[in-house]
Amino acid sequence: MTGLFSTAGRQNARPAGVLALVLTLLLLTGCATAPSLSPATRQALPSMALNEVVPFHGQRDYQCGPASLAMALEAAGLEVSVDELIPQVFLPGRDGSVQPEMLATVRRHGRIPFRLEGDFATLLDELAADHPVVVMQNLSLPAFPQWHYAVAIGYDLPAEELVLHTGMTPSRRIGFARFDATWARSERWAFVALPPGELPADANAESATRAIADFETVQGSEAALPAWQALAERHPDVATIQFALGNARHATGDADAAMAAFQAAVNADPELAPAWLNLGIVAADQDRLDTAREALSRAAALPGPWQSRAREERQALETEDDA
Amino acid sequence: MWSDTEPDLPRDTRNAIMKRLTRLLSPLLILALVIGSLPAIAAVPAADQGLVGTTTLLDAQSSQQDRDKIRRVLAREDVQQQLLLQGVSPAEVENRVAALSDAEARQMADRLDQMPAGASVVGALFAVFIILLVTDILGLTDVYPFTR
Numbered sequence: 372m373t374g375l376f377s378t379a380g381r382q383n384a385r386p387a388g389v390l391a392l393v394l395t396l397l398l399l400t401g402c403a404t405a406p407s408l409s410p411a412t413r414q415a416l417p418s419m420a421l422n423e424v425v426p427f428h429g430q431r432d433y434q435c436g437p438a439s440l441a442m443a444l445e446a447a448g449l450e451v452s453v454d455e456l457i458p459q460v461f462l463p464g465r466d467g468s469v470q471p472e473m474l475a476t477v478r479r480h481g482r483i484p485f486r487l488e489g490d491f492a493t494l495l496d497e498l499a500a501d502h503p504v505v506v507m508q509n510l511s512l513p514a515f516p517q518w519h520y521a522v523a524i525g526y527d528l529p530a531e532e533l534v535l536h537t538g539m540t541p542s543r544r545i546g547f548a549r550f551d552a553t554w555a556r557s558e559r560w561a562f563v564a565l566p567p568g569e570l571p572a573d574a575n576a577e578s579a580t581r582a583i584a585d586f587e588t589v590q591g592s593e594a595a596l597p598a599w600q601a602l603a604e605r606h607p608d609v610a611t612i613q614f615a616l617g618n619a620r621h622a623t624g625d626a627d628a629a630m631a632a633f634q635a636a637v638n639a640d641p642e643l644a645p646a647w648l649n650l651g652i653v654a655a656d657q658d659r660l661d662t663a664r665e666a667l668s669r670a671a672a673l674p675g676p677w678q679s680r681a682r683e684e685r686q687a688l689e690t691e692d693d694a
Numbered sequence: 695m696w697s698d699t700e701p702d703l704p705r706d707t708r709n710a711i712m713k714r715l716t717r718l719l720s721p722l723l724i725l726a727l728v729i730g731s732l733p734a735i736a737a738v739p740a741a742d743q744g745l746v747g748t749t750t751l752l753d754a755q756s757s758q759q760d761r762d763k764i765r766r767v768l769a770r771e772d773v774q775q776q777l778l779l780q781g782v783s784p785a786e787v788e789n790r791v792a793a794l795s796d797a798e799a800r801q802m803a804d805r806l807d808q809m810p811a812g813a814s815v816v817g818a819l820f821a822v823f824i825i826l827l828v829t830d831i832l833g834l835t836d837v838y839p840f841t842r
Contacts, residue, residue, distance in 0.1 A: 463780060467811025469796035469802070478793045506834070511837050518812045519813065552834050588749060621745060653745070677746060680746075
């Protein structure tokens with residue numbers, strides 16, 4: 372018997388043990404402190420937001436993935452049932468749904484999944500813009516994870532509370548601190564599902580471009596065109612977006628508008644060889660030979676993976692001219 | 695099968711025949727599989743004849759090289775197999791894989807096993823009940839609704 376278990380020691384053992392447990396847990400998980408929102412962010416946000424249009428679907432068994440998707444898709448103007456979504460996203464072998472397939476299923480239903488990047492403020496921005504946000508949480512500790520999807524539909528800044536459609540509970544209020552602790556364990560994974568033409572409140576040009584391009588691969592250029600249009604309006608000076616808009620317009624048969632977009636792309640970035648190349652190809656198709664010749668020469672002069680293709684196209688144009 | 699037709703063959707001979715058969719068949723099967731997957735691999739660059747595509751440019755900008763095309767096709771086939779093993783119905787599997795982006799397909803091919811699968815709010819094991827109860831009260835977790 373050591374001193375710790377002597378009569379005097381035993382009286383202190385229990386509180387000491389509890390203290391040790393609490394300290395260990397705090398060390399393991401970090402403190403649940405409220406996410407810091409700068410005063411400027413607080414000022415810019417409305418003090419309350421609640422999207423009451425978002426329908427609620429209670430989850431059965433392990434099906435929070437399909438249930439969350441149904442809520443988000445219905446809010447984006449689709450009629451879709453949980454039962455229809457289960458075979459499309461649920462993984463029977465895992466008793467759950469994985470993140471990439473959540474995004475893929477949104478695409479299948481003609482809506483664009485935009486991942487949220489960043490912090491708590493980004494989430495509140497989307498809620499203030501009336502976009503319901505699908506979030507992934509680990510409700511438990513990292514050592515015994517309990518992964519869960521829920522749909523955030525609003526917040527209350529003065530009360531420091533978030534409003535979630537989660538599990539079997541519609542509009543559950545949960546403190547910012549507790550929510551952020553569970554959300555941080557998924558590395559703050561979240562997305563909004565929007566119809567083409569609508570953009571997230573905080574759309575970062577690069578990631579939004581990727582999101583729309585991935586959507587276009589699945590649903591085609593006609594479906595993606597409004598999204599490119601909207602993104603190009605929001606970021607008129609980003610060459611890649613103008614380039615993508617040009618491709619979508621060309622694919623839907625609008626050659627003149629496509630050339631205008633490629634022209635805008637090279638105005639924004641004269642080094643963007645594929646934009647010169649595409650401009651040249653479309654112009655040649657349209658018998659705008661001067662434009663075509665100039666664009667293809669610019670493309671052929673830029674080193675990179677498209678140089679040889681540009682030279683071939685220019686060569687073809689010259690031979691055609693001579694004939 | 696062998697014993698039905700030629701019951702008198704000694705075991706050694708049977709093994710030898712099997713071995714020779716395997717040696718003959720394996721290369722043939724490998725060849726058949728490789729040839730079978732060629733059209734899929736060849737089809738991807740063929741699509742590049744028109745304009746430079748948007749994803750082609752994005753991939754080039756994010757330094758994902760052209761050689762990845764073969765890996766992309768293989769990744770999708772791999773994911774398809776894994777989904778079937780996880781109990782997804784064969785009728786759905788193709789549509790599910792088709793809706794994935796290239797990056798997502800690659801992620802799933804690489805690490806589906808370790809991916810978190812969002813499931814439910816059902817209670818945790820009793821062994822961790824007490825710990826989670828404490829952390830719930832501390833506001834670190836959100837497992838038991840009755841703590842609020």
